[in-house]
Amino acid sequence: MRDAGTGPYRAIFAARFLMMLQYRAAALAGIATQFWFGGIMVMALSAFYTEGGGSASITRAEAITYIWLGQAFLGLLPWNVDPEIAVMMRTGNVAYERLRPVDTYFYWFARAMAWRTAATLLRAIPLLLVTSVVFDWVGLGAWSLQPPQSGTALALFLLSMVAVVLLSSALTTLLNISVVWTISGQGINVFTNSLVLILSGMVIPLPLFPDWAHLMLLLQPLAGLVDIPYRIYFAHLSGAEAIAGIALQIFWTMLFIGLGHLCMTRTMRRIQIQGG
Amino acid sequence: MGALGLYGRYAMASIKGQLNYPASFVLLTIGQFLSTIVEFIGIAALFSRFQSLGEWTLAQVALFYGTVNIAFAVADMISRGFDVFGPLFVKTGEFDRLLLRPRATPLQLLGYELRLMRLGRLLQGVLVLAIAVSRLDLAWGLAETALLLAAVAGGVAFLLGLVVLQATLAFWTVESLEVANTLTYGGVAAAQYPLEIYHNWFRQFFTFVVPLSCVAYFPIVGILGIDDPLGAPRWFLYLSPLFGFVFLAMALIAWRLGERRYASTGS
Numbered sequence: 001m002r003d004a005g006t007g008p009y010r011a012i013f014a015a016r017f018l019m020m021l022q023y024r025a026a027a028l029a030g031i032a033t034q035f036w037f038g039g040i041m042v043m044a045l046s047a048f049y050t051e052g053g054g055s056a057s058i059t060r061a062e063a064i065t066y067i068w069l070g071q072a073f074l075g076l077l078p079w080n081v082d083p084e085i086a087v088m089m090r091t092g093n094v095a096y097e098r099l100r101p102v103d104t105y106f107y108w109f110a111r112a113m114a115w116r117t118a119a120t121l122l123r124a125i126p127l128l129l130v131t132s133v134v135f136d137w138v139g140l141g142a143w144s145l146q147p148p149q150s151g152t153a154l155a156l157f158l159l160s161m162v163a164v165v166l167l168s169s170a171l172t173t174l175l176n177i178s179v180v181w182t183i184s185g186q187g188i189n190v191f192t193n194s195l196v197l198i199l200s201g202m203v204i205p206l207p208l209f210p211d212w213a214h215l216m217l218l219l220q221p222l223a224g225l226v227d228i229p230y231r232i233y234f235a236h237l238s239g240a241e242a243i244a245g246i247a248l249q250i251f252w253t254m255l256f257i258g259l260g261h262l263c264m265t266r267t268m269r270r271i272q273i274q275g276g
Numbered sequence: 277m278g279a280l281g282l283y284g285r286y287a288m289a290s291i292k293g294q295l296n297y298p299a300s301f302v303l304l305t306i307g308q309f310l311s312t313i314v315e316f317i318g319i320a321a322l323f324s325r326f327q328s329l330g331e332w333t334l335a336q337v338a339l340f341y342g343t344v345n346i347a348f349a350v351a352d353m354i355s356r357g358f359d360v361f362g363p364l365f366v367k368t369g370e371f372d373r374l375l376l377r378p379r380a381t382p383l384q385l386l387g388y389e390l391r392l393m394r395l396g397r398l399l400q401g402v403l404v405l406a407i408a409v410s411r412l413d414l415a416w417g418l419a420e421t422a423l424l425l426a427a428v429a430g431g432v433a434f435l436l437g438l439v440v441l442q443a444t445l446a447f448w449t450v451e452s453l454e455v456a457n458t459l460t461y462g463g464v465a466a467a468q469y470p471l472e473i474y475h476n477w478f479r480q481f482f483t484f485v486v487p488l489s490c491v492a493y494f495p496i497v498g499i500l501g502i503d504d505p506l507g508a509p510r511w512f513l514y515l516s517p518l519f520g521f522v523f524l525a526m527a528l529i530a531w532r533l534g535e536r537r538y539a540s541t542g543s
Contacts, residue, residue, distance in 0.1 A: 190307025
């Protein structure tokens with residue numbers, strides 16, 4: 001790699017970010033879908049809390065907040081391969097990626113980061129606004145997104161969300177690299193999406209799983225995508241626990257970046273280019 | 277050749293095509309199985325924490341869940357042609373070719389593809405249903421078995437009707453409207469729990485506007501042999517799956533109307 005600083009990476013980030021912002025109609029459809037699914041989940045959880053026995057370590061309002069944050073930031077989940085990269089592999093255009101005087105890994109990392117964040121930005125803001133403010137106005141206060149527990153919780157949450165973006169981009173890049181072997185991204189998607197959904201806390205909040213599973217669920221890398229930041233938000237993790245949570249996110253991110261960089265170097269050395 | 281025979285030929289051709297890539301078929305099917313079973317794992321985990329959902333037990337909810345998943349898997353398997361109708365048929369003008377053939381267009385679209393990977397969801401639904409049946413102490417007489425089959429058949433008809441309506445919209449909008457997926461996927465997600473747990477307006481929407489509850493809630497209550505907490509009379513529980521077919525018939529009428537105003541976009 002030539003010494004070009006971070007310029008090229010920032011450039012690809014900006015270019016791709018702006019391009020992704022064009023998909024406004026898709027974002028609108030996405031928002032409607034997410035309200036719907038979030039609403040079903042909220043109603044079902046409410047019924048469990050109010051009509052079921054047993055007890056949970058998070059309250060009903062906290063669980064609902066968890067659900068809405070999850071729907072708002074759904075776009076950040078690393079559940080699929082970048083379709084453009086899959087096309088690149090199939091057509092052989094990936095050869096051009098090798099010609100650029102930049103580190104291909106970080107180039108793809110910046111791409112992944114722009115892809116995930118732009119898609120999320122369009123959806124998150126309306127979802128957060130409606131579930132926190134409008135729900136109260138229209139008398140759905142019991143289903144609304146609660147404000148963060150304190151200023152400190154908010155600051156730590158934002159820090160943890162930055163870690164989510166990095167962790168998700170590292171995992172996305174790793175998925176993208178795997179397409180070098182499989183050519184089509186489809187096969188990988190079907191497996192990663194179920195794993196990511198259940199282990200991150202999207203299917204149900206991780207604290208609602210049986211108590212014996214909690215430690216394992218917290219330590220596995222996918223908790224850093226959903227569970228850790230949201231529990232910091234309502235101070236279910238606070239103080240030293242919150243710091244440890246963020247440290248755990250950073251640990252997994254570094255590990256996946258290292259692994260991804262290694263895989264990229266290995267595969268690109270012996271890559272076979274399709275097409276002619 | 278009758279419509280059924282023709283559909284059989286279409287289906288065989290599609291299956292043969294997909295089995296040319298056996299590894300891909302197996303992987304996609306397993307993937308479908310996994311990505312749907314996680315939903316049930318989530319529900320089971322909630323039951324292990326909260327013990328019950330009001331009056332409902334896990335085994336009862338599994339019966340709702342399994343039935344609607346089986347119906348959705350089958351409907352999704354056969355409805356691919358309607359699913360891609362906007363972008364692949366209207367936008368390209370390809371629909372003209374369907375109109376030239378001396379067969380009903382819905383039949384040709386049903387024959388477009390039989391998506392085998394949906395076997396993953398089907399398998400999952402059957403598994404959950406089997407768990408439910410083995411854990412519930414139900415009297416399985418002729419009436420209950422018939423009601424279960426009617427619920428599945430009515431469910432397939434209802435969900436197919438939704439997809440047909442979504443495709444019908446493409447006669448006007450050309451593009452297919454992704455928002456309509458909210459009703460199919462979202463409806464199925466909702467019907468995995470008994471309708472009784474939801475908010476009143478939500479229940480009414482899914483009974484009187486979109487009759488999802490007639491194929492996914494009322495017949496199952498009938499099988500469970502309990503009094504409907506929503507107060508539907510016993511005879512209605514047995515009659516309700518019919519509304520799935522009524523809905524499909526209405527969707528097909530809408531389709532005919534749309535077809536009549538179709539103007540080709542092709543050249």
